[in-house]
Amino acid sequence: MGLLTGCAPTGGSVESREIGDFYNVVFFLALVVFVGVNGALLYFVTKYRRRPTDVGMPPQIHGSTIAEVTWTVLPALLVFGLFGMSWSSMRSVDRKDEPPNVTVNVQGYQWNWEFDYGNNFKVKAKKDADGKPLVPLMKVPVGERIRFVLTSDNVIHSFFLPEMLFKRDVVPGRLNQFDITIDSAGLYKGQCAEFCGTDHALMNFQLQALNRADFEAWVKDEKANSCAGEPAGTLELASPPGQIAYDKDCLVAPAGQPVKLTYTNGGGQPHNVLVVKSEKERGTLFGKSGDPIPSGTETGEIAAQPAGQYFFFCQVHPVMNGTYKVQ
Amino acid sequence: MTTHAENVGSVSVKQPVEAKKRSAVLDYLTTTDHKKIGVMYLWFSFGMFLVGGLFALIVRTQLANPDGGFVDRDTYNQMFTMHGSIMLFLFIIPIWNGWGNYIVPLQIGALDMAFPRINALSFWMLPVGAVTILSGYFTKDGFAANGWTEYQPIASSHAQAQSPGSGTDLWIIGVLIITIASSLGAINFLVTIFKMRAPGMTMFRMPVFTWNIAVTSILALLAAPVLMSALSMAFIDRNYGGSFFDPNFGGDAILWQNLFWFYSHPAVYIMILPAFGLISEVLPVFSRKPLFGYKAFVFATMAIGALGFSVWAHHMFTTGAVLLGFFAFMTSLIAIPTGVKFFNWLATLWRGQLSFPPPMVFALGFLSMFLIGGINGMFTAQPPIDYALHDTYWVVAHIHYVLFGGSVFAVYSAFYFWFPKVTGRFLNERLGYIHFALTFLGFNLTFFPMHLLGLAGMPRRIAEYAQNPQWQGANVTATVGAFLIAISTLPFIYNVLRSMRYGAPAGSDPWEGNSLEWWTTSPPPVYNFASLPPIRSERPVLDMRLEAEARARLEAESAANAAPDPGSAPV
Numbered sequence: 001m002g003l004l005t006g007c008a009p010t011g012g013s014v015e016s017r018e019i020g021d022f023y024n025v026v027f028f029l030a031l032v033v034f035v036g037v038n039g040a041l042l043y044f045v046t047k048y049r050r051r052p053t054d055v056g057m058p059p060q061i062h063g064s065t066i067a068e069v070t071w072t073v074l075p076a077l078l079v080f081g082l083f084g085m086s087w088s089s090m091r092s093v094d095r096k097d098e099p100p101n102v103t104v105n106v107q108g109y110q111w112n113w114e115f116d117y118g119n120n121f122k123v124k125a126k127k128d129a130d131g132k133p134l135v136p137l138m139k140v141p142v143g144e145r146i147r148f149v150l151t152s153d154n155v156i157h158s159f160f161l162p163e164m165l166f167k168r169d170v171v172p173g174r175l176n177q178f179d180i181t182i183d184s185a186g187l188y189k190g191q192c193a194e195f196c197g198t199d200h201a202l203m204n205f206q207l208q209a210l211n212r213a214d215f216e217a218w219v220k221d222e223k224a225n226s227c228a229g230e231p232a233g234t235l236e237l238a239s240p241p242g243q244i245a246y247d248k249d250c251l252v253a254p255a256g257q258p259v260k261l262t263y264t265n266g267g268g269q270p271h272n273v274l275v276v277k278s279e280k281e282r283g284t285l286f287g288k289s290g291d292p293i294p295s296g297t298e299t300g301e302i303a304a305q306p307a308g309q310y311f312f313f314c315q316v317h318p319v320m321n322g323t324y325k326v327q
Numbered sequence: 328m329t330t331h332a333e334n335v336g337s338v339s340v341k342q343p344v345e346a347k348k349r350s351a352v353l354d355y356l357t358t359t360d361h362k363k364i365g366v367m368y369l370w371f372s373f374g375m376f377l378v379g380g381l382f383a384l385i386v387r388t389q390l391a392n393p394d395g396g397f398v399d400r401d402t403y404n405q406m407f408t409m410h411g412s413i414m415l416f417l418f419i420i421p422i423w424n425g426w427g428n429y430i431v432p433l434q435i436g437a438l439d440m441a442f443p444r445i446n447a448l449s450f451w452m453l454p455v456g457a458v459t460i461l462s463g464y465f466t467k468d469g470f471a472a473n474g475w476t477e478y479q480p481i482a483s484s485h486a487q488a489q490s491p492g493s494g495t496d497l498w499i500i501g502v503l504i505i506t507i508a509s510s511l512g513a514i515n516f517l518v519t520i521f522k523m524r525a526p527g528m529t530m531f532r533m534p535v536f537t538w539n540i541a542v543t544s545i546l547a548l549l550a551a552p553v554l555m556s557a558l559s560m561a562f563i564d565r566n567y568g569g570s571f572f573d574p575n576f577g578g579d580a581i582l583w584q585n586l587f588w589f590y591s592h593p594a595v596y597i598m599i600l601p602a603f604g605l606i607s608e609v610l611p612v613f614s615r616k617p618l619f620g621y622k623a624f625v626f627a628t629m630a631i632g633a634l635g636f637s638v639w640a641h642h643m644f645t646t647g648a649v650l651l652g653f654f655a656f657m658t659s660l661i662a663i664p665t666g667v668k669f670f671n672w673l674a675t676l677w678r679g680q681l682s683f684p685p686p687m688v689f690a691l692g693f694l695s696m697f698l699i700g701g702i703n704g705m706f707t708a709q710p711p712i713d714y715a716l717h718d719t720y721w722v723v724a725h726i727h728y729v730l731f732g733g734s735v736f737a738v739y740s741a742f743y744f745w746f747p748k749v750t751g752r753f754l755n756e757r758l759g760y761i762h763f764a765l766t767f768l769g770f771n772l773t774f775f776p777m778h779l780l781g782l783a784g785m786p787r788r789i790a791e792y793a794q795n796p797q798w799q800g801a802n803v804t805a806t807v808g809a810f811l812i813a814i815s816t817l818p819f820i821y822n823v824l825r826s827m828r829y830g831a832p833a834g835s836d837p838w839e840g841n842s843l844e845w846w847t848t849s850p851p852p853v854y855n856f857a858s859l860p861p862i863r864s865e866r867p868v869l870d871m872r873l874e875a876e877a878r879a880r881l882e883a884e885s886a887a888n889a890a891p892d893p894g895s896a897p898v
Contacts, residue, residue, distance in 0.1 A: 063620035075666035160782020165715035173574025201789035
C-alpha cells in the first residue's frame with residue numbers, strides 16, 4: 001500500500017495538483033481503515049482461537065445497540081466529510097469561470113485524433129512512408145488556460161491525459177469540454193481511454209506545453225508547412241475502398257488558372273468532395289452539395305482562384321477534409 | 328450430537344419406494360428437485376469459471392509483452408469481452424443461484440422451491456444462453472468484441488467498421504435468455520422465502536444467507552427488466568434499422584450507459600450480497616457465537632439493496648452527462664451499511680472460540696481482500712479522483728478485489744462449508760489449505776499491481792502498450808499471478824472429485840452448525856426433512872444441541888444424586 005502514494009502522479013497542471021492532494025487525503029484515510037480492520041482481524045484471530053482448555057460455549061453476545069449506533073455514525077461522519085472535500089475539489093477542478101486563452105477542438109475518430117485550433121489551423125496525425133498514421137502532437141502554451149472541446153463523429157472515445165490526472169469522454173452527439181492550466185513545460189502522453197474498437201490501443205497522442213513565443217512560432221510554422229508541394233493544373237483525389245478517408249489532405253494548385261480535379265471513390269462507403277472557400281464560409285468552388293457517390297469517378301473543373309488557402313471535405317464524413325492551397 | 332439422527336429415526340418415514348432405477352443422467356435431466364438443480368448449477372457455473380479463466384489467461388499472456396503479439400487486436404477484444412461476460416453472467420451470478428437453490432429450502436425447512444418446474448426451466452435456460460453467446464465463435468467475425476458492457480454506439484451496426492458480424496447479436500440474445508432465467512429464479516426464491524418457511528421461522532429468525540438471497544432476488548427482479556429492454560433496443564438498432572443509441576441517426580449514446588448500469592450496478596450486489604450472507608453463516612459457526620447484530624445486519628443488507636439503485640451513474644463520471652454530486656453522495660453512502668457489516672463480522676469474532684478449517688480460512692480471506700475492494704472503491708467514488716482513475720487498470724483492480732477477493736473467496740468458502748452437506752463427505756483439509764494459499768497469492772500477485780498501472784495511466788482494454796514499455800514489469804507480475812490462480816484450481820478440482828467418493832464421512836452436522844440445513848441427514852433425503860425441530864431463534868439447531876446437552880447433564884447429575892427427576896427444563 002505504501003507504494004501507492006509515491007506512485008500517484010501529481011502532474012503538470014494546476015487542476016492535477018488539486019486532484020493529487022485530494023487523492024493523498026483519501027489514501028491516508030484508506031490506510032487507517034486498512035490497518036485498523038486488518039489489524040483487528042489479525043488480533044482477534046490470534047487472541048480468540050479455540051484452545052483445548054476452552055470449556056463450554058464462549059459468551060453468546062447477540063449485539064449491542066450502542067455499538068451499532070457508533071459504527072453507523074462514525075463512518076457516516078467520515079463519508080460526509082469526504083463528500084464535502086470531494087464537492088469543493090470537484091468545483092475547483094471543473095470551474096469554467098474564466099475565459100480560456102486557447103481553445104482546442106478535439107475530434108476523436110477511429111482511430112486517431114485531430115486537434116482544431118480554429119482559423120483553419122488543424123493538427124492531424126502525420127503519416128509515415130507506408131501511409132500509416134503517426135502519433136499526433138499538439139502544443140499548447142504553458143501557464144495559460146486551455147479549453148478542450150471534445151467531439152466524436154461515430155463512437156465514444158475518451159481524451160485522457162494521465163499526467164494531468166484527467167480524462168473526459170468524447171461522446172458523439174455531445175459537446176464535452178474542460179479547462180486546464182498546464183504550468184510546467186514538457187512533453188506529455190495522451191491516450192484514448194474508452195474502448196473504441198480494433199485499434200483502441202493505438203489511439204495515442206502527445207501534448208507539449210511550451211512558452212507563448214515558442215507556441216506562436218510553432219503555429220506559424222505548422223500553418224505554412226501543413227500543405228506544400230508543386231502546384232499542378234491536374235489534380236487527383238481518391239478514397240480507398242471501404243475507408244472513411246481521402247488519400248491526400250493537401251492539394252496544391254497554381255494561382256490564376258482553372259484546375260482539373262478528378263475524384264475517385266473506391267466504393268464501400270458513399271463519399272463526395274466539395275471544395276469551398278473556407279471551412280466557415282462555404283461558397284462552393286467544386287462538387288455538388290448533397291450528392292454523394294457510392295463509387296466511381298467524378299471529374300470537374302475548379303475556376304481560377306487567387307492565391308490562398310481553401311478547404312475541401314466530404315459531406316457524408318466531415319472528418320474527411322483537407323486544404324486546397326493556391327499559390 | 329446424536330440427537331438429530333435419533334430425531335430423524337424416531338419418525339418412521341419410509342424411504343419412497345424407488346420406482347425403477349433410472350439412469351443418473353436421465354434423472355438429472357428431468358429432475359425438479361432443488362438439490363439436484365442446485366448441484367447442476369454448481370457444476371455448470373464452475374465449468375464456466377474455468378472457461379472464463381482460459382479467456383483471462385489469453386488476455387494476460389498478450390499483456391506480458393508491450394507489443395502484444397500473442398493474438399491479434401480483434402481477437403484480443405473478443406477475449407476480454409468473453410472473459411467478462413462469462414465470469415459475470417455465467418459464473419458468479421449462477422453459482423450463487425446454485426447455492427441458493429440447494430441451501431435456501433433447507434435453511435427455511437421447506438420441502439422444495441415454490442415452483443420446482445420453473446426452477447428447472449431457469450436452470451436449463453443458462454446452458455442455452457451460454458451456447459448462444461459462445462456460438463459467436465463460429466460466425467464470420469468471431470465472438471462479440473466490445474467488452475462485457477457492450478457500450479453503444481460502438482456495438483451498434485451503424486458505427487463504422489464495428490461489430491459487423493453476428494457475434495454481438497448472439498451475445499445480446501444469450502444475455503437476454505440468461506436475464507429472463509435470472510428473473511424467473513428471483514420470483515421463485517421470493518415466493519419460496521415468503522410463503523414456505525417452516526412453522527416458527529419468522530422473517531427475523533431466518534438465516535442471514537437466506538435473507539441475503541431474498542434481497543438479491545428483489546434486486547434481480549427490479550433491475551433485470553431494464554437490461555432486457557436495453558438489450559432489445561440494441562438488437563433493434565443492429566437488425567431492424569433502429570437508432571436508439573446512435574446520435575448520427577437521432578439517438579443518444581449515453582442512454583445505453585444509463586440503462587445498462589441501472590441493471591449492472593445492482594447486479595454487482597446480486598453478485599456480492601449472497602457472499603455477505605455466506606460469510607455471515609461461516610463466521611458464527613467457527614467462532615461458536617451468534618452473528619453480532621443480526622437485525623442491524625439485515626437492515627444493512629436492505630439499505631445496500633436500496634441504495635444500489637441510486638448509484639448507477641458513478642460508472643459514468645467522465646461522460647460529462649451525469650449529476651456528479653448526487654451520484655457521488657449516494658455512492659459514498661453505501662460505505663455506511665457496508666461498514667456496519669464489517670464491524671459486525673469483526674465483533675462476531677471478538678471473544679469467540681475460533682477454529683480454522685478451510686471454510687473459515689476462505690471467509691477470513693474474504694474479509695481482508697473484500698476490504699481492499701471497498702477501500703479502492705472509495706477512491707473512484709470521488710469524481711475528481713475518478714477523472715484520473717476511471718477506465719484505467721485501477722478499476723480492473725477494484726472490480727476484481729470485489730468480485731474475486733469478495734465473491735470468489737466466499738464461493739470457495741461455501742464449497743468447503745456445504746460440501747459435507749451435499750455429499751456426506753468432507754473435502755480434504757490439507758488440500759484446502761494448499762488451495763487457499765495458492766489462490767491468495769495468485770490473486771494478489773495478479774490484481775495488486777493493477778493499482779499501480781492504473782495510477783500510471785494504463786487504460787483498460789488495450790491490446791498493447793508499445794508507447795509505454797515502463798508498464799511491463801507490473802504486467803508481467805500480473806500475468807504470473809494469473810497462471811498461479813489457474814494452477815490454484817487444480818488442487819480444488821482434484822479435492823472435489825476425490826472427496827466425493829473417498830472423503831471422510833461427515834455426518835449430518837459436521838461443523839456444529841446453527842441453521843436447519845444441519846438438522847437433516849447429509850446428503851439430505853429427497854423430501855429434505857423427516858422432522859423439524861421447534862424454531863425459537865435464528866439458530867434452531869444450536870438450540871436443540873444445547874437442550875440435549877443440558878438434558879444429558881441433568882440426567883447424569885440426577886443419576887449421581889439419585890434425586891427425583893426435575894423434568895426437562897428448557898434452557
